[in-house]
Amino acid sequence: MRFHLNIEILEAFVTVLMIPTFHLLRHNTFAKKILPHVCIALITTSLVFDWYSSGLLAAGTVINAMDFLYLMIVLFDRRFLLTTLIYTISIFVVFLSSGMVNGEMNYAPLFNLANIGYPNFKNNFWLASTLYSSVPPLIVCVSLLSTILTQWRNRENYITQLSQRDGLTSIYNRRVLTENLMALDQNQSQLPYAILIIDLDFFKSVNDTYGHIVGDHVLIDSAKLIQQSIRATDILGRYGGEEFLIIIQDATMPDIQGVAERCRKALADYRHVVDAKSKIQVTCSIGVALSSHHDNVMHVLDSADQALYQAKINGRNQVCLA
Structure with a gap:
């Protein structure tokens, strides 16, 4: 011992x-x-x-x-x-x-x-x-x-x-959006849903005039403004370069139009800081499509895209319903 x-x-x-x-x-x-x-x-x-x-x-x-x-x-x-x-x-x-x-x-x-x-x-x-x-x-x-x-x-x-978030804006990326869109097709018994496509107006000119760093800040700020304008149950993601997509479920048409208009107004009212002396306004165009009983998700998505195109033809900075 x-x-x-x-x-x-x-x-x-x-x-x-x-x-x-x-x-x-x-x-x-x-x-x-x-x-x-x-x-x-x-x-x-x-x-x-x-x-x-x-x-x-x-x-x-x-x-x-x-x-x-x-x-x-x-x-x-x-x-x-x-x-x-x-x-x-x-x-x-x-x-x-x-x-x-x-x-x-x-x-x-x-x-x-x-x-x-x-x-x-x-x-x-x-x-x-x-x-x-x-x-x-x-x-x-x-x-x-x-x-x-x-x-x-x-x-x-x-x-x-x-794997789920966009590296720049921190909202959902396109892969997550695609998974949620496919899930809408698989659940045939659910209530109608809406798809909103938001495109920043003349965003290419922002990059060309002020540079891509300012353009990135515009995208980040825009994502935050849209996130603050939607409901907690809505799904927001970055769909493309300057395009955002929102999936709205279990909502009436007035509610859907209210979400779209809040997003448009939030972006139109905001001024993005370029430097100490200058700020810029970047508006958006929004296409909205509501599903019917027999619609598949790709048809609704295409309708929202056509509505977005119409909003741009009509003069931009507006909401267009498919």
């Missing part, structure tokens, strides 16, 4: 000494190749000694082995697993196993039953030792697993957002 505690103190001292050493050598190319092997060798030696002291079949030994394997897979490159296995097997074969076969080493000397009694749940030393060797590794592994899962979820959410 005294010898085991001395080893534990030595291990704690070496661990504390390793922290600043590893930190100082973190940018050294040679150290980056060697230090992982040093770390694995020290950890493996420590664990093998603990496993020998408490017995290979003890609960703490099994838990430690599983936790160590998990940490190896998470923290280190896969090639280090082979190094660890070879190192661990070598220690057991050369030192521990030979000593136990020759009778020079006893199984689980820390739990010498002649001195401490049988390891039942009334034996406080056995119970405390099991908790001591099992709980800390479990806490470390569970904490690490929780951190990894949190990072994984955040990354999945970020990837999902990237």
Whole structure:
């Protein structure tokens, strides 16, 4: 017991000494190749000694082995697993196993039953030792697993957002719009829906006159203004370069016309800042089409596009109903 505690103190001292050493050598190319092997060798030696002291079949030994394997897979490159296995097997074969076969080493000397009694749940030393060797590794592994899962979820959410959002305006991209339009065709029992196509008037001249950076800011501001003008249940996305598309479901014609007119007025009233001395107005034309019972979504979309074309012919900055 005294010898085991001395080893534990030595291990704690070496661990504390390793922290600043590893930190100082973190940018050294040679150290980056060697230090992982040093770390694995020290950890493996420590664990093998603990496993020998408490017995290979003890609960703490099994838990430690599983936790160590998990940490190896998470923290280190896969090639280090082979190094660890070879190192661990070598220690057991050369030192521990030979000593136990020759009778020079006893199984689980820390739990010498002649001195401490049988390891039942009334034996406080056995119970405390099991908790001591099992709980800390479990806490470390569970904490690490929780951190990894949190990072994984955040990354999945970020990837999902990237796949669904337009990179410039942050509203839905065309892929999401297409999925929602196709879903409208699949649900034949739903109420009529409306499609609005919004096109910024003379947007090419904005890029030609003020540059694409100003043009990008106009698109971003326009997307925000339209988002603020629609209902929470409406679906807004960027359909093309300067075109936006809105899908409105479960609404009457006055509601649909109200949404379209709010979008038109919001864009017409806004002044986009070019520099400290100048601002520009960018209006829009809007085509609106409402589905009937037998219409497929492509027919409604084409009707909205024709209505948009008519709005442009009529002088722009207006809403035209198909």
